[in-house]
Amino acid sequence: MTSHKPAMSREELSAFLDREFPQIHFGGRTYHVEEVGPLFARLRMDYHERHLRPGGTLSGPAMMGLADLALYAAILAQIGPVALAVTTSLTFNFLRKPEPRALIAESRLLKLGKRLAVGEVAIRSEGHTDLVCHATGTYSIPERR
Amino acid sequence: MTSHKPAMSREELSAFLDREFPQIHFGGRTYHVEEVGPLFARLRMDYHERHLRPGGTLSGPAMMGLADLALYAAILAQIGPVALAVTTSLTFNFLRKPEPRALIAESRLLKLGKRLAVGEVAIRSEGHTDLVCHATGTYSIPERR
Amino acid sequence: MTSHKPAMSREELSAFLDREFPQIHFGGRTYHVEEVGPLFARLRMDYHERHLRPGGTLSGPAMMGLADLALYAAILAQIGPVALAVTTSLTFNFLRKPEPRALIAESRLLKLGKRLAVGEVAIRSEGHTDLVCHATGTYSIPERR
Amino acid sequence: MTSHKPAMSREELSAFLDREFPQIHFGGRTYHVEEVGPLFARLRMDYHERHLRPGGTLSGPAMMGLADLALYAAILAQIGPVALAVTTSLTFNFLRKPEPRALIAESRLLKLGKRLAVGEVAIRSEGHTDLVCHATGTYSIPERR
Numbered sequence: 001m002t003s004h005k006p007a008m009s010r011e012e013l014s015a016f017l018d019r020e021f022p023q024i025h026f027g028g029r030t031y032h033v034e035e036v037g038p039l040f041a042r043l044r045m046d047y048h049e050r051h052l053r054p055g056g057t058l059s060g061p062a063m064m065g066l067a068d069l070a071l072y073a074a075i076l077a078q079i080g081p082v083a084l085a086v087t088t089s090l091t092f093n094f095l096r097k098p099e100p101r102a103l104i105a106e107s108r109l110l111k112l113g114k115r116l117a118v119g120e121v122a123i124r125s126e127g128h129t130d131l132v133c134h135a136t137g138t139y140s141i142p143e144r145r
Numbered sequence: 146m147t148s149h150k151p152a153m154s155r156e157e158l159s160a161f162l163d164r165e166f167p168q169i170h171f172g173g174r175t176y177h178v179e180e181v182g183p184l185f186a187r188l189r190m191d192y193h194e195r196h197l198r199p200g201g202t203l204s205g206p207a208m209m210g211l212a213d214l215a216l217y218a219a220i221l222a223q224i225g226p227v228a229l230a231v232t233t234s235l236t237f238n239f240l241r242k243p244e245p246r247a248l249i250a251e252s253r254l255l256k257l258g259k260r261l262a263v264g265e266v267a268i269r270s271e272g273h274t275d276l277v278c279h280a281t282g283t284y285s286i287p288e289r290r
Numbered sequence: 291m292t293s294h295k296p297a298m299s300r301e302e303l304s305a306f307l308d309r310e311f312p313q314i315h316f317g318g319r320t321y322h323v324e325e326v327g328p329l330f331a332r333l334r335m336d337y338h339e340r341h342l343r344p345g346g347t348l349s350g351p352a353m354m355g356l357a358d359l360a361l362y363a364a365i366l367a368q369i370g371p372v373a374l375a376v377t378t379s380l381t382f383n384f385l386r387k388p389e390p391r392a393l394i395a396e397s398r399l400l401k402l403g404k405r406l407a408v409g410e411v412a413i414r415s416e417g418h419t420d421l422v423c424h425a426t427g428t429y430s431i432p433e434r435r
Numbered sequence: 436m437t438s439h440k441p442a443m444s445r446e447e448l449s450a451f452l453d454r455e456f457p458q459i460h461f462g463g464r465t466y467h468v469e470e471v472g473p474l475f476a477r478l479r480m481d482y483h484e485r486h487l488r489p490g491g492t493l494s495g496p497a498m499m500g501l502a503d504l505a506l507y508a509a510i511l512a513q514i515g516p517v518a519l520a521v522t523t524s525l526t527f528n529f530l531r532k533p534e535p536r537a538l539i540a541e542s543r544l545l546k547l548g549k550r551l552a553v554g555e556v557a558i559r560s561e562g563h564t565d566l567v568c569h570a571t572g573t574y575s576i577p578e579r580r
Contacts, residue, residue, distance in 0.1 A: 023204070026195055027172060050171055059168070060213055060232050065206035087205050088406065089379060089428060091236040091526045093553050093571055095546040110566050111530040115405060116378065116430065118528050120555075120569065131545050134555065136528055136571060138379060138428065140406065233551065234524060234573060236381045238408050238426055240401040255421050256385040260550060261523065261575065263383050265410075265424065276400050279410065281383055281426060283524060283573065285551065313494070316485055317462060340461055349458070350503055350522050355496035377495050381526040 007080030010036050013073060016081055024069065031069060039109035039119075041074040044126070047101050058098045067092065067121040067135040070107035075117045075139055078109065085117060085139040098132040099125035115141055152225030155181050158218060161226055169214065176214060184254035184264075186219040189271070192246050203243045212237065212266040212280040215252035220262045220284055223254065230262060230284040243277045244270035260286055297370030300326050303363060306371055314359065321356070323363060329399035329409075331364040334416070337391050348388045357382065357411040357425040360397035365407045365429055368399065375407060375429040388422045389415035405431055442515030445471050448508060451516055459504065466504060474544035474554075476509040479561070482536050493533045502527065502556040502570040505542035510552045510574055513544065520552060520574040533567045534560035550576055 008016070014033045017024065024031055030046040043066065045051065051062035068087055075085045104126050109119040116138055123133040153161070159178045162169065169176055175191040188211065190196065196207035213232055220230045249271050254264040261283055268278040298306070304323045307314065314321055320336040333356065335341065341352035358377055365375045394416050399409040406428055413423040443451065449468040452459065459466055465481040478501065480486065486497035503522055510520045539561050544554040551573055558568040 020199060023195075023198055050168075053168055054165060060235075061206060061210035064209045064213075064235070068205055068209075087239050089236070089238045089408075090205075090209070091234070091381060091571065093234045093545065093573065094232050095553055110528065110569055118379075118530055118569070134545055134553070134571065136526065136569065138528065234553075236426065236526060238400065238428065240408055255383065255424055263385055263424070263524075279400055279408070279426065281381065281424065283383065310489060313485075313488055340458075343458055344455060350525075351496060351500035354499045354503075354525070358495055358499075377529050379526070379528045380495075380499070381524070383524045384522050 004038060004078075006036050006038060006077040008036065008077045010034075013041075013077045016076070017073070031066070033073060034104075036073070036077040039074060039078055039112065041070055041077055041107050043070045043073060043105045043107075045103045045105065056100050058103060060094060063094070063098070063103065063123055063133045064090070064092055064135075066103060066105050067107075067123060067133065068137065070105040070121050071119045071137045071139065074107040074109050074119055075112070075141070078112060079141070083142045085141050088138045088140045090135060090137040092133060092135045094133050095131050099128060102126040103132065117141055149183060149223075151181050151183060151222040153181065153222045155179075158186075158222045161221070162218070176211070178218060179249075181218070181222040184219060184223055184257060186215055186222055186252050188215045188218060188250045188252075190248045190250065201245050203248060205239060208239070208243070208248065208268055208278045209235070209237055209280075211248060211250050212252075212268060212278065213282065215250040215266050216264045216282045216284065219252040219254050219264055220257070220286070223257060224286070228287045230286050233283045233285045235280060235282040237278060237280045239278050240276050244273060247271040248277065262286055294328060294368075296326050296328060296367040298326065298367045300324075303367045306366070307363070321359060326363070326367040329364060329368055329402065331360055331367055331397050333360045333363060333395045333397075335393045335395065346390050348393060350384060353384070353388070353393065353413055353423045354380070354382055354425075356393060356395050357397075357413060357423065358427065360395040360411050361409045361427045361429065364397040364399050364409055365402070365431070368402060369431070373432045375431050378428045378430045380425060380427040382423060382425045384423050385421050389418060392416040393422065403431075407431055439473060439513075441471050441473060441512040443471065443512045445469075448512045451511070452508070466501070468508060469539075471508070471512040474509060474513055474547065476505055476512055476542050478505045478508060478540045478542075480538045480540065491535050493538060495529060498529070498533070498538065498558055498568045499525070499527055499570075501538060501540050502542075502558060502568065503572065505540040505556050506554045506572045506574065509542040509544050509554055510547070510576070513547060514576070518577045520576050523573045523575045525570060525572040527568060527570045529568050530566050534563060537561040538567065552576055
């Protein structure tokens with residue numbers, strides 16, 4: 001599988017997400033696309049009240065939402081908004097308690113086929129090297145016109 | 146593995162979640178514990194703006210948060226709040242697009258050991274029989290005092 | 291999703307597997323199709339030397355092979371051998387040590403679409419009610435002629 | 436998490452597996468430990484008749500067995516045979532059809548705690564760069580004496 005230049009730039013992807021999925025910013029803009037590359041995307045999720053559990057720990061669901069968004073972003077950036085992928089499955093391993101700071105999610109596509117895309121996501125606390133959460137996911141890609 | 150009567154009633158569990166995890170109601174009270182039983186819990190998640198994607202579809206992350214809460218609730222109800230379980234892994238299969246209505250999550254523990262609990266969750270649109278989402282999860286149970 | 295009568299009987303499915311996948315019997319015939327029904331199959335795997343770990347415990351890989359076969363059988367029985375499904379993903383939870391006896395695997399399809407099938411499998415030791423292993427899997431279904 | 440030198444060398448690990456798990460070689464010696472490193476192991480599985488499906492394709496169960504062995508090997512090499520890990524869960528994504536040649540599995544531990552170890556495995560056809568199969572797994576580590 002050859003790695004081609006993505007169909008969308010960071011700015012185009014960011015603008016598309018804002019326009020088509022404004023709900024991800026419900027309660028405050030906390031998701032940011034930092035970089036896109038061939039079969040790759042890096043996102044940042046701010047340390048924000050709406051993502052917290054008591055005691056100030058970022059919640060599991062906040063991390064799961066970030067991982068899903070990061071994989072979706074990598075697919076979208078690569079093929080462009082010609083056919084919108086749908087999540088079919090996701091697996092998460094929660095490895096360490098996150099720090100009280102932003103999370104960085106790096107998603108990488110392991111396979112991008114005509115009908116399915118599979119990728120993995122590594123989530124870390126900003127500035128830290130140990131993994132907080134690891135995920136893999138499969139997305140169904142409808143027929144592209 | 147014998148199925149014992151849970152350590153907490155529906156009301157006790159609901160009050161505990163409200164007290165210890167008020168963040169789940171951030172933006173509006175949408176999660177409700179409908180029933181608890183031996184190794185079992187049933188929760189309802191309202192069809193609420195904060196859980197939606199454009200077009201009015203309940204989002205994947207909303208369903209993932211519901212599944213995690215339902216499994217956590219089943220464990221907590223069974224053993225009581227003597228040791229709070231921590232999610233170690235979750236796997237989701239998104240099967241069908243949900244209806245524009247509440248979701249019902251039924252969680253069932255497949256194993257409740259001294260150190261780990263494993264359960265599955267079936268999520269359906271209220272009043273419908275087909276599964277919208279199926280999940281399995283593993284939770285780590287700290288040493289119980 | 292309506293449950294239709296499967297396209298293949300138990301005997302037809304069993305004969306098809308023997309003919310097209312003789313390798314599953316490499317080292318001894320240990321897999322048996324016991325029953326098929328709408329979106330359902332039940333298989334038995336004998337307690338055989340080739341499936342054991344030291345000490346006589348049935349191995350994880352033996353159980354994983356059984357689960358994959360049970361899901362594949364349920365799909366094949368339902369739609370017939372018009373398009374052969376390919377495993378795209380599998381998740382296993384190993385819950386209890388199996389008994390030194392046969393394993394019974396019951397697979398149930400949660401969704402049977404045009405392009406993907408998703409199912410779950412419950413594996414128990416013959417004669418016992420507690421789950422030994424639980425699995426979910428997704429299979430890709432090629433274009434049907 | 437600091438990466439320490441493994442407790443076992445490649446030769447020690449290989450000898451231990453041969454001695455304690457002779458069943459993995461049932462039907463022919465096809466698994467080989469090629470390298471161990473901090474939180475890492477690389478294994479090779481030969482292209483052998485017993486691992487094949489009709490048409491000569493390496494089977495899913497053969498790949499699943501290889502992945503489980505590779506993760507187990509990485510854990511064992513790192514902590515030594517003081518407490519033998521038990522597989523609690525595994526998730527597989529089958530990405531591409533393998534080539535008719537040996538498979539190389541590289542396992543990497545994402546977390547090695549006191550009670551649980553989590554790792555991922557990348558499986559490729561020998562000499563090829565594209566992933567054939569990707570897996571993640573969680574292992575329970577009994578109390579170490």
